Amino acid sequence: MKTATLRVHTPEGIVFSQLLAGPVTRFLAWSLDLLCIIAMLTALGILFGLLQMLSANIASALYILSYFIISVGYGIACEWAWRGQTVGKRLFRLRVVDAEGLKLQFHQIATRNLLRFVDSLPIFYFLGGIVCWFSSRCQRLGDIAANTIVIRHPRIAQPDLDQLLAGKFNSLRLYPHLAARLRQRVSPAEAAVAAQALVRREQFDPIPRLDLFANLASHFREKVEFPAEASDGIADEQYIRNVVDVLYRTKS
Template structure:
């Protein structure tokens, strides 16, 4: 994949085009989820240091000085090494990132290299300037792929892991309800081919939230959607006569999602 193969706009999506002509988009993690993940990590580091610190006096058996030295080195190693070690072994995730379902990725879709993980974490020193990751946060807000300086240097991006569940179709469609569109299987097959996953999903969401809409908006919205679907495939008037726009959209989704 060439650099030209990477596209993104400020809608926070990162798209990868493979040379085989396949395209997939990854949603980028914004500054808020990254800040929350960092806060969880900070809490984990503090807790871990505290717990280990409770056992440090045991090293005082050797000498109090030695125990202090180990504490200083351990605290430093935790601060610098925590994210490096976790991101290396957990494929771009720390405890905080896992909790927030975000992941560090190479910006070409490749496996993260150790040098990328090290540099993005060492550069926290500049991202955290002057305090509380202000510089990193600002750069993250204005940069094209929501990257802080460490990410820019390491050529990494932080993406959201999207868990997409199958739509709960039974919530919307009533069992055994007659759907006039099903009388035309060849048109149904054409509809399945012409309607893209995104528009189907959008219409499904609209149907799920229809009760939250004001009556006027509800009529207008389903009118737009019905018109859109009617343009895709024209059903004979016998199939669509007397049914409202909303019923039509429901009928379309019924044949799309239920076999």
């Protein structure tokens, strides 16, 4: 699946990044929205079915108009009311935003939704999907015209390290200045890899587990060199425990 980040450099020299949603996630969110539209139309069909007893002509006209308004206006109304989200986008944690990090405007929402007519050609968003796949910002034609992107903000679950690490002596903590340097040099992604390896350690076979922690330990040893008495004689897995303890638990 294609993923990318959009980096915005502010005039203050600050960089913030936003994760772009790929075509597959967006298609899944759209499928969910389609189900919502079908559910609404079915409910209206039942309602207007009852109304038909009073006037078949009016009921039929109202159904035709409602069908059109819901199928075309669903995306516009939801994205405007929920600041760039529909039901599907909410569930998949996606959001439409301005491509330059600015405030999303109504005409942008309307443009990107009206251009679904061309994105959905010939069927099931084939054209939009192809364009999105090859676009560096994962934009379909409607997004390009409206200058919007779809970002995702996955929920970041902090691993429950307290049970994993509590009560263990950590030799690295004897050197607070080196521990601080380690925290400064390790990127969030590297820290997350180490924490995940610990959390999921029981899922690995013995030999791959040894290899994995050996590689990780060697990687983190290169980041900051601790004195031999702090690191020698410690198993690689224990070394990674200590590293994660230093990174995630700032209070000993």
